[in-house]
Amino acid sequence: MKEQPLKEVTQLIHAIKVGLVEGSYSITNKTLDIFKYIIMSKSWQNADALMQIVRAQCRILQAALPQETVTSNIARRILKLTREEFDLLQAKVQHFADDSQASLSLHKLVTQTSESNVSVDYSVPQKGLREALLDHLQEVETELETSSENICVQAEEHIHSSEIILTLGHSRSVENFLKRAIKKRQFLTIIVAECAPASRGHNLAASLAGEKNVEIIVIPDAAIFAMMSRVNKVIIGTHSVLANGGLRAACGAYTVALAAKHYSVPVIVLAPMYKLSPLHLCEQDAFNMVGCAEDVIPYDSIPAREAKVYSPMFDYVPPELVTLFISNTGGHAPSYVYRLLTELYHPEDLEI
Amino acid sequence: MVLMGEQVPQTVGKPAKNKQKKQRQRNRPRNKRNRLEDNSLTTPETSTTDSASAMPGENSVRDAGAPEKTREQVMAEREAKKLAKQAKKQKTPNTAASPATTIITEVEQTTITTKLTTTTTTTAKEKLELPSVVTANKENNNITQQQTNVVQANLENGNDVEAAEKSRDQIKADREAKKAAKQAAKAGKASGVKVEAATQQLANLKVSDKTPAAIATAPSAPEAHEKKPALSKAERRAIQEAQRAAKAQGLTKKPQPGGKAPPTGKAPPAGKAPSAAATSPSKDPKRESASPTKTTTSSSPSKSPQATSHSECRVKLFNHLVCAKGDSLFINDPLVHPAIARLGVQYAKRTVVGSNARCIAFLHALRQVVQDFETPAKKEFGRSLDAAVKHHVDHLHKCRPLAVSVSNAYKQFKNQLTQLPTDTPETELKELLGHFIDTYIENQIGKAAQAISGFLQEKITDGDVILTFACSSLIQFICEEAKRRQVAFRVIVVDSRPGCEGQEMLRRLHATGIPCTYVLINAVGYVMAEATKVLLGAHALLANGYVMARTGTAQVALVANAHNVPVLVCCETHKFSERFQTDAIVYNELSDPNQLVRGEKCQLNNWAAKGKLMPLNLNYDITPPELVSAVVTEVAILPCTSVPVILRIKPDIGY
Numbered sequence A: 001m002k003e004q005p006l007k008e009v010t011q012l013i014h015a016i017k018v019g020l021v022e023g024s025y026s027i028t029n030k031t032l033d034i035f036k037y038i039i040m041s042k043s044w045q046n047a048d049a050l051m052q053i054v055r056a057q058c059r060i061l062q063a064a065l066p067q068e069t070v071t072s073n074i075a076r077r078i079l080k081l082t083r084e085e086f087d088l089l090q091a092k093v094q095h096f097a098d099d100s101q102a103s104l105s106l107h108k109l110v111t112q113t114s115e116s117n118v119s120v121d122y123s124v125p126q127k128g129l130r131e132a133l134l135d136h137l138q139e140v141e142t143e144l145e146t147s148s149e150n151i152c153v154q155a156e157e158h159i160h161s162s163e164i165i166l167t168l169g170h171s172r173s174v175e176n177f178l179k180r181a182i183k184k185r186q187f188l189t190i191i192v193a194e195c196a197p198a199s200r201g202h203n204l205a206a207s208l209a210g211e212k213n214v215e216i217i218v219i220p221d222a223a224i225f226a227m228m229s230r231v232n233k234v235i236i237g238t239h240s241v242l243a244n245g246g247l248r249a250a251c252g253a254y255t256v257a258l259a260a261k262h263y264s265v266p267v268i269v270l271a272p273m274y275k276l277s278p279l280h281l282c283e284q285d286a287f288n289m290v291g292c293a294e295d296v297i298p299y300d301s302i303p304a305r306e307a308k309v310y311s312p313m314f315d316y317v318p319p320e321l322v323t324l325f326i327s328n329t330g331g332h333a334p335s336y337v338y339r340l341l342t343e344l345y346h347p348e349d350l351e352i
Numbered sequence B: 001m002v003l004m005g006e007q008v009p010q011t012v013g014k015p016a017k018n019k020q021k022k023q024r025q026r027n028r029p030r031n032k033r034n035r036l037e038d039n040s041l042t043t044p045e046t047s048t049t050d051s052a053s054a055m056p057g058e059n060s061v062r063d064a065g066a067p068e069k070t071r072e073q074v075m076a077e078r079e080a081k082k083l084a085k086q087a088k089k090q091k092t093p094n095t096a097a098s099p100a101t102t103i104i105t106e107v108e109q110t111t112i113t114t115k116l117t118t119t120t121t122t123t124a125k126e127k128l129e130l131p132s133v134v135t136a137n138k139e140n141n142n143i144t145q146q147q148t149n150v151v152q153a154n155l156e157n158g159n160d161v162e163a164a165e166k167s168r169d170q171i172k173a174d175r176e177a178k179k180a181a182k183q184a185a186k187a188g189k190a191s192g193v194k195v196e197a198a199t200q201q202l203a204n205l206k207v208s209d210k211t212p213a214a215i216a217t218a219p220s221a222p223e224a225h226e227k228k229p230a231l232s233k234a235e236r237r238a239i240q241e242a243q244r245a246a247k248a249q250g251l252t253k254k255p256q257p258g259g260k261a262p263p264t265g266k267a268p269p270a271g272k273a274p275s276a277a278a279t280s281p282s283k284d285p286k287r288e289s290a291s292p293t294k295t296t297t298s299s300s301p302s303k304s305p306q307a308t309s310h311s312e313c314r315v316k317l318f319n320h321l322v323c324a325k326g327d328s329l330f331i332n333d334p335l336v337h338p339a340i341a342r343l344g345v346q347y348a349k350r351t352v353v354g355s356n357a358r359c360i361a362f363l364h365a366l367r368q369v370v371q372d373f374e375t376p377a378k379k380e381f382g383r384s385l386d387a388a389v390k391h392h393v394d395h396l397h398k399c400r401p402l403a404v405s406v407s408n409a410y411k412q413f414k415n416q417l418t419q420l421p422t423d424t425p426e427t428e429l430k431e432l433l434g435h436f437i438d439t440y441i442e443n444q445i446g447k448a449a450q451a452i453s454g455f456l457q458e459k460i461t462d463g464d465v466i467l468t469f470a471c472s473s474l475i476q477f478i479c480e481e482a483k484r485r486q487v488a489f490r491v492i493v494v495d496s497r498p499g500c501e502g503q504e505m506l507r508r509l510h511a512t513g514i515p516c517t518y519v520l521i522n523a524v525g526y527v528m529a530e531a532t533k534v535l536l537g538a539h540a541l542l543a544n545g546y547v548m549a550r551t552g553t554a555q556v557a558l559v560a561n562a563h564n565v566p567v568l569v570c571c572e573t574h575k576f577s578e579r580f581q582t583d584a585i586v587y588n589e590l591s592d593p594n595q596l597v598r599g600e601k602c603q604l605n606n607w608a609a610k611g612k613l614m615p616l617n618l619n620y621d622i623t624p625p626e627l628v629s630a631v632v633t634e635v636a637i638l639p640c641t642s643v644p645v646i647l648r649i650k651p652d653i654g655y
Helices: A007-018 A024-040 A047-064 A069-094 A106-111 A114-118 A129-153 A172-184 A201-208 A221-228 A253-262 A334-344 B004-012 B018-030 B034-039 B042-068 B071-090 B099-115 B117-140 B145-156 B168-190 B192-203 B211-217 B220-227 B233-253 B272-278 B284-312 B338-348 B355-372 B381-399 B404-418 B426-457 B473-484 B502-512 B521-528 B553-562 B640-652
Strands: A164-168 A188-193 A214-219 A233-237 A247-250 A267-270 A314-317 A324-327 A330-332 B465-469 B490-495 B516-520 B533-537 B547-550 B567-570 B613-615 B620-623 B630-632
Touching (some): A069 A129, A164 A172, A164 A201, A164 A221, A201 A214, A221 B553, A253 B553, A314 B521, A330 A334, B338 B355, B338 B381, B381 B426, B473 B567, B502 B516, B533 B547, B547 B553, B553 B620
Parallel strands (some): A164 A233, A188 A214, A214 B613, B465 B490, B567 B630
16 A cells, blocks of 8 residues: 655655755754654554554655655654553553563563564554653653753863864854854854855854854865864764764765864764664765755856766765764764664664 | 966067977966957957957048147157057957956056156057047047037046946947057067157157146046946956056156156156146046046045955964055056066966966066166176066065965076176077076976876876866876877866866866866765876975975865875976975965855855954965875876975986
């Protein structure tokens, strides 16, 4: 049976494609709203049915927006939530007094077989599941809302006064983070690489220039290496964090990270938890997206007629070039990302 | 368009050997604007037809306007025409009428006028032609003198009536004016001998009271440009520049009433000159001389905020670097040869870019300096020439810090000067120096390029994907050579804002039929996987093995290194420098930061007003030797670290 998208889902896809909804935060928010709506609706009777609906809608979103991994990430969160709440309710019913099931002892962890997990039957209707889910969803929503703020709070821990910080393009987390840092520390110098051809770095620079006690330098992308020798820290945002701790970030991030590595400058990546995706993508072509080339070279110029012109949107940054992730729950090393992922998502949901 | 300047030394220069010619042609298109010129080859034709049509008109003017003119004026005009004819004879056929050339020619014209007082009178005489031509067209179109007066008055009031008065005839008129100005310049420059002969003739004429009037009309040419309707922003800026230059010299010229006064360069209050001119019979000077004062006031406020922002908003890290940006530089120094003055403008405006092109242009200009050099009385040729050349090089340095290739060429030239025999006549010495310059160009640049290309041909094989950055004449030469050998390879051109020189490279490679890919530098990681070799040009190779090149080169080398793609830097030994440098900040060049601003909608617009926001436009960066696999020189393919060795043995190679 072919899965039909919900009306809300098609609307969201359209809005994102047309550019009405931009930025991973708002996309995540909107997706969460849709799943909340699904949970509230009466279209499912048991956990299994709900999970199937969520999976189906997630697949549709994924197919329509392959580059927006946050939608699948949220779907995985919902699935994990459903499993947890179901298990919890199930445990309450079956082993009322026996709490050995609920708390995992070391013995339990060692002796536990994977079979016991599989055996759970989610198709059993469970009372109170909907309410419990909505309750839990509220927590997720608040976490999402405060994620940006939680990242900003850590600015003081990472930036001292009169530092020279380099950033690339325009990320909202980075903007807020730096604004916070500027307020708390004095004499910062912020170097913004413009990130051609979109030159979103100009927007960030203009936005930061309103603050006091800070020097903003805008450089073309070509000068990153030249300036890197004076930089204390590189702070960049990312599009998503991959399972191995690598990044899918704005085009140019790879060069920045390489240059930073060359000069042994720490690279700090700001990534809220919802950007963590259980994906392994090491190939450029597999996940990249090629943008409009008009900005790179005007279509009407003579050489443009024959030449191949690329304007890729993303860069893959391998984990060895990243020093630290700052998420809303604190700092993490790239090698720790796999562990965060297992906590965040259920192993069975990695493939939707 | 602006490129013309680079051509001029060729046309003016001595008939060169075939090889050199080829060499120059190869280097010629280095200039970005060349392409524009290629496309607009029609312009010179139209301009010549215009001039043809103008001639009868001029005659009619003489007939019509004769009664108002005094005898002397007519005589003067005749003389001017005679000169113009001479000039036309010498004029080379491929002179495109471009505003930029007129800038250059005007600038140099003024240097001539200030340098040689005799020439001053002649060029001034020629300029007499301008108003007459203008009026000719006007009368042909039945516009009365009064009407034009009114228009001029409006202009003086500072109203923007340009749109209203932009009638066809005026556009024509200003074309004429431009042409005439160019001719004058050509005559003044190309025929030093003939002009002098003409001046001898003119010496009989009593022109003393006419000259101020004529000089006062001089700014009419640039003023006319202003009316031209369809001007791009860049053009307009160029014209403003020209006006400023013209004005500056206009001021310096005015105090010479007889045209014979020594070129002291003192500028009296501008108001005085018009009053002196007013006594002369024709009405034109009064109008024209008044207008420049107006343009001064209109152009200066637009310039000043920029200039102040420049000095205030500087990136702290780069405070030690001087940003060669003073417009005052183009006010001419009487001691600077016109060829050098023009080259200085070309350097400053970045119309001559790339170390090879800069070096060749410098040497051509230098040869002219040598040709035109006259040993002062009771002085030794070699020493006085040395001093003169030093002054010229200083001037160029002020326009833009000298390229390593240029300073090396200068060093060699100086070395040559000290070795000159003392008992030979001056003409022979000049020939000797000319020969030295020719061989330097041929050996250090021409043959070196061939040798490097020869080395690299072994490295380029079928199926290769060559990645290169920005624009390098040497890389282009190598690619063309490989194409000629019918190797099936393709090129990835990596480019960066704001220069976008790679587009020029793309255009040239495209013209030879090499399949190309074009990306911006932040996508270099995306295409690096395809590349099999990275070929990079260089500005200079430093003694510690670092490569100084256009910003972004280091980044390309870095990414190539990460992908294990060999990086070959192509660099002739004449670009080797004895300087040591370990980062790009100690010594660098800053370009105009406004180039980073993209159009009207850009957030950076008006950046000077937005707090401590500073765009930074670095010219060069330094690639550490560990990122470079090898340097290809005409001597051999070497590791970067062999630079000091080459520097030590260098005097033995080449010549």
